Amino acid sequence: MPPRTSDPFTVEPWCVRQPRPRLDAMAEIEAAFALSNGCLGIRGTFDEGDPADMPGTYLAGLHELRSIVYTETGCGEPEATQTLVHTIDGTHVRIAVDGQPLDLRAGEVPHHERVLDLRSGTLRRSLRWRSPAGREVDVHSERLVSFVHRGVAAVRYTVRAVHEPISIALTSSLVANGVQPHLPSRPSAGDLLEHPLEPQEHHVDGGRIALLHRTHRSGLCVAAAADHRLESPAELEVHVDADEDWARLTATAELAPGEEITLVKLLGYAWSADRSITAVRDEVSATLTTARHTGWNGLLDAQRAYLDEFWADADVEIEGDDELQQAIRFALWHLLQATARSEGRAIAGKGLSGAGYQGHAFWDTETFVLQVLTALRPAITRQALGWRHSTLDKARKRALELDMRGAAFPWRTIAGEECSGYWPAGSAALHVNADIADAVIRYVGATGDVEFARTTGLDLLVETARLWAAFGLHGRDGRFHLHGVTGPDEYSALCDDNVYTNLMAQQNLLCAAQWSREYPADAERLGVDADECDGWEAAGAAMAVPYDEELGVHPQAAGFTDLPRWDFASTPPDHYPLQAHFPYLQLYRKQVVKQADLVLAMHLRGDAFTAEQKARNVAYYEGVTVRDSSLSASCQAVLAAEVGHLDLAYDYLAESALADLRDAEHDSADGLHLAALAGSWIALVAGFGGMRQDGAELRFRPALPSRFTRLTFRVRHRGARLRVGIGDGEASYALEEGDALTIRHEDEEVALTGRDAVVRPLVPRPRPPAPEQPEHRGPLRRDAPPERTTGAR
């Protein structure tokens, strides 16, 4: 990647503006400007297609299978992986000016601006282009992916002759199996499929064009269609044609100076794994007819109305830091984009903003993304957990393959099958099962959704509890042990009694027993009897939690604090992320933490630690954590805030929130870091808001870092919407929706009724001495030049 001279975006409260063409930062801008609704995602490429880094139009769940080849294979290792497919691309609107194709690399570009508008939900672009022959045009375009119509995208494109009469030829197309540029900036290039789609049908009909394709091995049928409306003062000559892998409309006209052609291009998508090609053909046509009926202005209006409602629920206001104000809205925007209409499909680690990690979903979704959505859009959490539930039979089968019982959910997947080709960091990371249970428990606690708890929720809890019961064992010491698992930290693997895993499994077991006793009829449906519940409770009660008495800290897993410490002093700053420079053989056997593990346990299972333990553990793990994963900073922010390192928490918040807007790790190219974006909300709300949810109880211990003057956020809980404001030494709590809610401020119970705010003074935090981070791995401060150079999730 060419070096970047400065950040590509300006700081504004509700927009992300790129005031200049930045071909040197094309890749990460494509990701940042990706439009999506969780069902359909389109990378922020230029209308004219070229140049591009990783053009991508994705449909959630639309994947191809690829064989995994092992040189030395073990039993139970998956034979194939699933890879997100770049489907039929409908973005292209190309023009030629007096026969010269508009291309930012040719001629001159006196003006070029793109604006992502977080309230209109559109990506606007305006540019003036002077062709090599000296002819000038002004182009304006606006693109959206509809939140309201999940298969619909649209673009409105205007080109105007500036000074002289010109001949304009405009081409709008659908392209299947488009060539990927394979730029060296994309380390994940090998993950992209070369020619993923088999042509089935192509149609042209007036201004409407359509392509139907099918994936080779996974056999999924996909259709895309486009409808065109053209306005022009001059007479237009229009031609449509199509072949197997493309369909297009070409229009040409002579424009006098000041005259313009406007094209509204409506796009419809549909795909299916099981319905017939006829059904998909009809669906896409109906989708497009709906879009046409709604029209461009109708789509714009619906988009804004949808977002008005979202921001009313979700907005976070930060006073004292405009950059983070923008960043948190950018984060919430992309969280919404990745999830809004995911409806029964996996939510990938990069949403639909890129094909990185092959489009796979990880535990990030339950632990980071759903943590936020449960507080803002619980209906999306319900659907996302419904997707996990829809894969339960696959997880049951996987458990049997792994000689376990219950359900073993995959480490990475699109359709539910395990896709990890490296089991020590994949299938062995069993905590994903407890993370799913945790998301179930949190959702039910926040909503009181008993119907869900008794069905989807209980199914997930029971089958994951069965996994732990079968996997663990009461040892000679009477404790219940989980041997040979991998925790969240990817610089350790195959450990005994990983504290995070054990505590999360403990919650899983105990809650499965509790719910089974609460809903006996539903438990009976699952074959749960009293003996099984007793077993879960006994295992939960006896769960081993290793503790190093000598150091007074919790080892991340048994023996961790006895391992040699990584030699940070001798590790050059450009040798991070360590995984790119050192073998796992070295990383696994040393004290070096890629990402919060024990620290995350202290957030999600804070009840299992004393305040003193938390303080000591934070100090200890700050010293060995390198944050080579973008999942880490927000977890560290939450605990840093809890134990009193408020300004350190602020630095970690900033690192997490700006992960993609500033692309600090230079790895946003193949997709955004959804967990880091979610983490920035978590750092604000759980960190500075001190919010913890325990079942139906919501508790706050607010405190602000020195850079903030005020922080306001909203959470939905038990049908109410609570607004929390922190500033001027006070916290205020007010209901924006709902009649009554009882919360805790610090240790005091606070009953909220009506719309009146209740105000409580902030409690001063202890100010322990600042902990030290490994050399070169302190938080990335925004006033310091970036030191870190390469990428990791």
Added chain:
Amino acid sequence: MPPRTSDPFTVEPWCVRQPRPRLDAMAEIEAAFALSNGCLGIRGTFDEGDPADMPGTYLAGLHELRSIVYTETGCGEPEATQTLVHTIDGTHVRIAVDGQPLDLRAGEVPHHERVLDLRSGTLRRSLRWRSPAGREVDVHSERLVSFVHRGVAAVRYTVRAVHEPISIALTSSLVANGVQPHLPSRPSAGDLLEHPLEPQEHHVDGGRIALLHRTHRSGLCVAAAADHRLESPAELEVHVDADEDWARLTATAELAPGEEITLVKLLGYAWSADRSITAVRDEVSATLTTARHTGWNGLLDAQRAYLDEFWADADVEIEGDDELQQAIRFALWHLLQATARSEGRAIAGKGLSGAGYQGHAFWDTETFVLQVLTALRPAITRQALGWRHSTLDKARKRALELDMRGAAFPWRTIAGEECSGYWPAGSAALHVNADIADAVIRYVGATGDVEFARTTGLDLLVETARLWAAFGLHGRDGRFHLHGVTGPDEYSALCDDNVYTNLMAQQNLLCAAQWSREYPADAERLGVDADECDGWEAAGAAMAVPYDEELGVHPQAAGFTDLPRWDFASTPPDHYPLQAHFPYLQLYRKQVVKQADLVLAMHLRGDAFTAEQKARNVAYYEGVTVRDSSLSASCQAVLAAEVGHLDLAYDYLAESALADLRDAEHDSADGLHLAALAGSWIALVAGFGGMRQDGAELRFRPALPSRFTRLTFRVRHRGARLRVGIGDGEASYALEEGDALTIRHEDEEVALTGRDAVVRPLVPRPRPPAPEQPEHRGPLRRDAPPERTTGAR
């Protein structure tokens, strides 16, 4: 594989006879009848080529490169593997009888016998074949791979008309890139290369034919040539021709009843990685001219003379068990075949008897094969360690790749580079380095070869000691720890303080320091100073050896005895080997041992254990060891004998010795189990002979199992050849070569001089209660029907 109705071989002291055609057992017979001299190896296929299971002509070191594709790769993982190449095949002598090709699947075979003669060193075959048209021929052939001329093989082939005059057409060929049958009996079929050789040249000249080829990626040049001598009472018409991938001689004659044609086919091979194609072309021609000069009878005589000398040195006589008498000679024969002329090339785990494990060499060579050769043919050990030494720079480079110091030798390789694609069972098995050091120490102790010790030996010891010093760390407990390594047992991985590894590393460190102080000038050449020696000694002295005080046994690695025990009772007998039915995720985290690990440590580092510990450890590990590896039984035999389970030791000996002759695991098809064959000698000599070598000291604690009446074996030590006889309650020690040698019988020092035997009474052993093995995994008793069904190394 079709079920076998009975063993294919008869029991004879000096032959392995296959009295009937056994197309149902073709694969393992090809391996058992493979002829080799350690440089050139030829599978025991039929002269006529078809049918065959895995035709193979191998040249030690001749390999091709193949890329390893990872879906999730880590730093330091090898990008390519090396695969042994089936090179130009010169075995084929085909005949047509009145136009009908001789094929055992057509017509009738009234008689068919093959005999591997362990004293002549040839494979003889005699058969009568009745063609579908009713014409009968007698065929006799004899094949050898010369121990004296390392690039030479030869076959003498006679065909006779029996009852009626017949027309014989005989074809003798060289074939490159021959098609592999890909029978389902070969699980390793995927390891075979389809078309490994690029044609370079082909020549015909009178009765001589030649092919020159080159491997694609590794760029190695190989040549094969054949010379023919024909004798016939009838006039012969001869034709020679060649193309890129074949060269052949065809001869035809009309034979009257009783008349015969005799063909002597001499084969020459040469290959090189760095010499020019001209050099290789000339070398093979010179080789063939030498063979022709020697002639068939000369080759036969030299072969017998070579073997007479070998058997004088190496023979083991067993009274009371004819089957094991044959088996141990078969084992010694194949050990000689795999190593005799290996000269600077790796000795593969399967020798040159098949392409299994891609022809890779493992630690098996140093620990099993060289243990035997050091006592029988120390010059071969010297050469084999010279091969390791020749790869020292690659091992140094590998150590740097793994962020270590010193040398890190590969887990599996042909040419010295690491070829394992699964690092937890490959690169993490660092014990291979200590195993090489152990072989060095044993060789020098047995020979007193100071010149080797100061050069090759010291280099290897110092660079491996550096690895341990850099890899390990003095922990908070003051002990020196090796974290995150994999020991010999492949059902555990990435453990801390594997006892075997730690004890072998301890010996490595201490001996490197000792030798460095003994040979200061040589140490200085390697940059070793007093500080470094002090460090090695301090690490060795403080080496952690975990011990479970509660159970009174050594855990195989830290925490092993705390792990849940494998549920043997619920594991069906057909679910072995476990690795084919259960994921490593389950195997690694439970107490289940594939192959001797702690038990092997008690053999090779017996000084580190008390007799009581050995007895308790044997009893404990018998209960969790499943012997899914053929490396295990012999180790268990040695320790079982030491602690008094003599009949159990006998059963394990038999299992090891018959691994290939009876093919108990049905996995000899793609090559013999060289370590098991070596292990059968070790079980006899270290087990029943109780032989232990400590530096220059040789000690015996002999004891016989009830099935043996007498055991006699020979070992070379310090230039002497000692014959040890055990039987009738006595042990006798006599020098067959050399003037004087002092040994120990039990704890008594015994000075031997001249040729007189010294006789000492056997000391009765304790008879502890018999230990129990896991269900279905007791030793395979020869009077019980085989229970185990599938394969592993």
